[in-house]
Amino acid sequence: MARLFGTDGVRGVANRDLTPELAVALGSAAARRLARTGPGRRQVAVIGRDPRASGEMLEAAVTAGVTSEGVDVLRVGVLPTPAIAYLTNAYDASFGVMISASHNPMPDNGIKIFGPGGHKLDDAAEDRIAELVIAGPADRPVGAGIGRVVYAEDALERYLRHVGKAASAPLDGLTVVVDCAHGAAFAAAPQAYRAAGATVIAINAEPDGLNINDGCGSTHMEHLREAVRAHGADLGLAHDGDADRCLAVDAAGDIIDGDAIMVVLALAMKDADELASHTLVTTVMSNQGLHLAMRDAGIAVRTTGVGDRYVLEELRAGEYTLGGEQSGHIVLPAYGPTGDGIVTGLRLMSRMAQTGKSLAELAATMHTLPQVLINVAVADKTTVAAAPDVQIAVKEAEAELGDTGRILLRPSGTEQLVRVMVEAGDEDTARQLAVRVARSVSQHR
Template identity: 80%
Template sequence: MARLFGTDGVRGVANQDLTAELAMALGAAAARRLLRTGVTRRRVAVIGRDPRASSEMLEAAVIAGVTSEGVDALRVGVLPTPAVAYLTSAYDADFGVMISASHNPMPDNGIKIFGPGGHKLDDATEDRIEELVQQGPGARPTGAGIGRVVDAEDALERYLRHAGKAATTRLDDLTVVVDCAHGAASLAAPRAYRAAGANVIAIHDQPDGLNINDGVGSTHMQTLRSAVVSYGADLGLAHDGDADRCLAVDSHGRVIDGDAIMVVLAMAMHEAGELASDTLVATVMSNLGLHLAMRSAGIDVRTTGVGDRYVLEELRAGQYSLGGEQSGHIVLPAFGTTGDGIVTGLRLMSRMAQTHRTLADLAEPMHTLPQVLINVEVTDKATVADAPSVRDAVAQVEEELGDTGRILLRPSGTEQVVRVMVEAADEDTARQMAVRVAESVSAQS
């Protein structure tokens, strides 16, 4: 049986893979596993969601599971994932649950669980919750022992006050176009940026439950690029469905990805003496150009597996102060326990305002090597990725590239897909090599 939890919670097609019954069982199992001992007050779980239609159904199911175990559900409504993580800590809750499939299309959904303090769960804790789901419910409380549902009226304001601390200077001279992906950022992001002084032009900020990530947001940047140029804005910011990501666009309409954003923020923190151990944490998906830029700036790079949970683990283990992913998950532990797209946007604009430099100028040290990524659909991703013929194809490409590029092959954490990524000095070389390895993967499926 496949593991229930992927790289970022439990995810699948809502009402097919991720059913109301499973959501209820996950809520109940999380309550049994994550309750703290020696606490005399009522137990509390923070429950948040993105605006996709199925999130309403799954929210109700999770709340049913949580309250069936005698835990009060503090419902915070539609909020970004990092807001739910923060509020889990701010409300001193036993755990938190975010219902969202992040950047995935509308039919998908997911359940992310945060432990005490708003931290993502480790593998062992997830495995124990999965065991409890499979075991089914035990004895349940009755009468006054059943949990209650409370709406947290101050949740958004509380999060906005917290996120606003990331702006280190006023942003009054900046005009920013914000793509909210018709998602959880639709209300929070424009308000956060306006509160810091920026002139905000919000687009794709009218969620109807069905249009989340539909050709918009951080995975579909063309509309934002055009809007930045059309409005003559200083920059654009793109969030994903649950606003834990942030990608940017400079005033010329060029995309500034997560690697370039990390370079900008790392150099700013390095200059200010705020970059702990002069170290940035990135994943294996970050471009070789990031490593070269950091080396030139005297900054070390620690590399982790793909997924912001692994970045977070490394940040905590080394007490580092900045990490993230090429996809735009940027983690600043001083401001949160997970990637926060709104905090990232505020920090990026603060750097522009403080230096009076354009985003293009700030991102100039990041020279991206051509990178080709091919996703190959397979029937058994683990077996295919480990096949001898696939390993041989990868080894041959590694030998040909030497120190002029690199290849990465990895199974997806959420789909039956094997990802082949090649970086090389020119795009044609990268594509030819990626295609060669992808064909060896396809031959095994």
């Protein structure tokens, strides 16, 4: 049987793969696994969502499952995923639930569960919840024992006060265009950046439940690039649907990806003596240019598998203070137990304000090797990635690259895709090899 939880919660097409029935069962199982016991104590779970239409249905279903187990629900409404992680800790809740499919298209949705303190669950905890979903409910409370539902009116204000601490310098004089992806950041991101002193131009900040990630946000940067140039802004920031990612655009409209952002922040933290063990944690997807820039700066790099949960595990294990992914998930444990796109934006602009340098100047520290990524839709990503002819194609590409580049083929953690990534000394070589391997993958559609 396939594992219920992927790399970022339970995800699928809402009302087909991710049904209300499954959402009820997940809420119930999470309550049984994570609720803390104590004399005279009411158990509480924080539940939030992004604006997609199916979130209303799934929020109601998860709430039903949680309250059926005698756990109260604190509804915080539409807020970023990192806000749910933070508020789970701030409200001293037993666990938190975020209903979001992040950067996925609107028909998809997902359920992410945070444990005590707002930390993502490890595999063992997720597997235990999955077992409880299959087992079904046991004896449930009745009468006064059933959980109650309360709306937390101060949730956004609390979260904004929290992220505001990430601005280490006044941002007066900086003009930023922020693309909210018609998602969970539509209210929080512009308010946070304005409160720090920046002049903010918000785009794609009018969610209607259907337009989340639709040609906008961190996976579609074209409109942001145009807006930055049109307004003469100092930079642009792009969030995804649940705002745990942040990518940037410099004043010329050039994209600054997560690798370059990590280099900028790592150097800033090293200068401020905030970079624990002079170490950055990132994934195997990071460009070799990041590794070279960190080596030149005397900063060690710890590499993990793909997924911010693995970055988080390494950060906790080594007590490191900065990690992230090329996709824009940047984790600063001092400001929360998971990646926070708004915190990333504030820290990036703070570095610009402190140094007086443009984003292009700061990002120039890293020289990016040409990298080509091709996503191939397949029916069974795990089987296809392991197919003998696909592996032969990968080995042939590796032999051709030698020590001048690298190739990485992996199943997506959130979608039925096989991702083919090639780095090489020039873009033509990288693209030719990526296309060749992707063609072998596509034979298995």
